[in-house]
Amino acid sequence: MDPSRQSIPVPHRWNAVVWVLFGLVPPALAVVDEGAWTKYPTYGLLCTVTFAYAAVAMFPGRPLLRPGAYLVVLAVGLGAISYVMGSGAALFIVSLPHFWIYAAGPAGALWSSGAAAALTVLGTLAGRGFDDVDGSVGELLTGNVVFTLVGFAVGAGVGLLVHRITAQSESRALRLTEELVDTRAALAEAHRRQGANDERERMAREIHDTLAQGFASIIVLAEAARAGIGEQPARSAQQLTSIEQTARENLAEARALVGSTPPDGAVQGSVAGALRRTLDRFAEDTGLTVEAELPDGLECDQQTRIALLRCTQESLANVRKHAGASTVVVILSPGPDGIELEITDDGQGFDVGAARGFGLDGMHKRLAELGGELTVTSSLGDGTRILAFLPLAHDAHAVQVPHAAHVAEESA
Numbered sequence: 001m002d003p004s005r006q007s008i009p010v011p012h013r014w015n016a017v018v019w020v021l022f023g024l025v026p027p028a029l030a031v032v033d034e035g036a037w038t039k040y041p042t043y044g045l046l047c048t049v050t051f052a053y054a055a056v057a058m059f060p061g062r063p064l065l066r067p068g069a070y071l072v073v074l075a076v077g078l079g080a081i082s083y084v085m086g087s088g089a090a091l092f093i094v095s096l097p098h099f100w101i102y103a104a105g106p107a108g109a110l111w112s113s114g115a116a117a118a119l120t121v122l123g124t125l126a127g128r129g130f131d132d133v134d135g136s137v138g139e140l141l142t143g144n145v146v147f148t149l150v151g152f153a154v155g156a157g158v159g160l161l162v163h164r165i166t167a168q169s170e171s172r173a174l175r176l177t178e179e180l181v182d183t184r185a186a187l188a189e190a191h192r193r194q195g196a197n198d199e200r201e202r203m204a205r206e207i208h209d210t211l212a213q214g215f216a217s218i219i220v221l222a223e224a225a226r227a228g229i230g231e232q233p234a235r236s237a238q239q240l241t242s243i244e245q246t247a248r249e250n251l252a253e254a255r256a257l258v259g260s261t262p263p264d265g266a267v268q269g270s271v272a273g274a275l276r277r278t279l280d281r282f283a284e285d286t287g288l289t290v291e292a293e294l295p296d297g298l299e300c301d302q303q304t305r306i307a308l309l310r311c312t313q314e315s316l317a318n319v320r321k322h323a324g325a326s327t328v329v330v331i332l333s334p335g336p337d338g339i340e341l342e343i344t345d346d347g348q349g350f351d352v353g354a355a356r357g358f359g360l361d362g363m364h365k366r367l368a369e370l371g372g373e374l375t376v377t378s379s380l381g382d383g384t385r386i387l388a389f390l391p392l393a394h395d396a397h398a399v400q401v402p403h404a405a406h407v408a409e410e411s412a
Contacts, residue, residue: 100159
């Protein structure tokens, strides 16, 4: 924006209106019936002061007249008008705000307004004629002189008070601005840290659900192949093939995690097909009995397919490592509000209340981010039931993830 075109502040506009109506108009009207030696010099002086004020007030950003020069013109003009008219207290009092508006500071305002008061008093006395008074204080301090001096004193007090209040307000505003800037910076840093923590947690969950599970499977298969390589070479060869396939899948997952491609290669096609491939591999690697009900016609979005697959992989990994089960049952079924995935085993079970595993918590958070729920039911000696529910329509951004996994009460 051009600084020369900055708008005049509203308080200054009102001050200009008051100055014209109560400062310039009264003396102009007062000399209408006076002689030419009074009337025309008064009009000329009023016009000079008015033009000087317009030159400094109409262009706040780049005034045509410097504020200091205007105050000099104003003070001299007040003295001259007081001399010509023999009075000038009213115009001086109405003009006092100009000294506080355009002076460089409180000291400048006091000096310039004091000089204007002195010139007004001298102009008034000179206009009346010093021969008309006997020089006593009583004769000098009458009428316009008294009003001028009182106006200067009151104006100085009010000006100093307003300046103090303004300075305090500006200091408070500056302090609040600095606090706001600091708060915004702290908030931005907190958002950055929260985003980094969220991304770190997401990566940890992805690594746990993919790479870590794959490496754990490789270790188990390698131990089994080494133990049976002499007595069961065919079985060991099959296990080595599974190790190779798992390693390749882990490599693909690792490349997807560090690249721009989402790790969804294992979830191509229908969710039933992805789960069936996972269950076949699990049955082949562990020798456990796997019973599955996976309807092929069930449709869902990619996020839902990934979440259901990860829950299945984590549950099967827990069965392999901890359950000591012989049979696993997996049922995928559509409901009126969403999709349910139920995984049960006949293993040794565990105390759900005492469970603190990263896997269960990760499963819960993954489902909660999609508006779903995870229910874990188990007790010692009675196996485990995992029930995952995902709504058909979810809003990942509207769901807040709690800090602990949601579990049901222990079954009787």
